[in-house]
Amino acid sequence: MDCQRIHESMFLVSDNELEDEFIIVFREHLDCCTGCSNRFEYVTQLLTIVRKRCHRVTAPEGLEIRIRRSLHRLRGAATDEGSA
């Protein structure tokens, strides 16, 4: 496997999207190729930053109540139709 192929596969390896057999060859290549090994370390670091450091917004407090209320209204309307 050449460096270009390894380079192309890095996101897929990080995303756990490749078969074990491929991962073995991939790791073997990294063990022997400093360039690819450094690059993979960099890619991993980059993805960790994106995954861990992107601030997640949580739903505003009233939203769940608002949704539940509108669901109840919807259910109420359906029940009314059913009994009509």
Added chain:
Amino acid sequence: MTTQEHSGNRSGRWDFESATMPYVDALYNAAYRMSRNSEDAEDLVQEAYLKAYRYYDKFQEGTNLKAWLFKILKNTFINSYRKKQSIPAHADFADIEGSFESAVSEENPISILDPEAELLADVLDGDVQRALDELSEDYRMAVVLADLEGFSYKEIADILDVPVGTVMSRLYRGRRKLEETLLKYARENGYLRGGEPSKMRTRAAEAN
């Protein structure tokens, strides 16, 4: 509300709320990333919940409920919100979207230099959000679903109604774009803190 509603409801609509409410934060987070404002995000999530409730009997038990809800959210966003905003669909990169192979082959394989790895240390928390917001919509959605929500490529393909290859190329391009933007911010942050050797090198390289 009466408990009689429960009877004779095979699809378990009564359980709908308890099954789906745990995802309200994740859905809101994704809606916020799509619409980039809290008011629209709330409306989107509520609309998605109402739709999901009405079509709950279409949900196939044993499949991923969270992915199903995200799919509805995405469709809600595209059908109502985007129409409202009259943002043309895919206009900005319909022409450049291609296969994963073409995404990768555009790359310069030696584009990554050591100083850039060091630069990542200068990325601040707010930078990630800012960089994500700068991505075009399709890339942003793919990155949010993969990196913030942890969906598999197949699940993302299903949510976005695109082939897995398209997910791969969107993720590839989206992340490379993110990387570029983050490095730009990191350089700016580095300048503000005063030049250290690695930054000086990068600055010198940039000046060329």
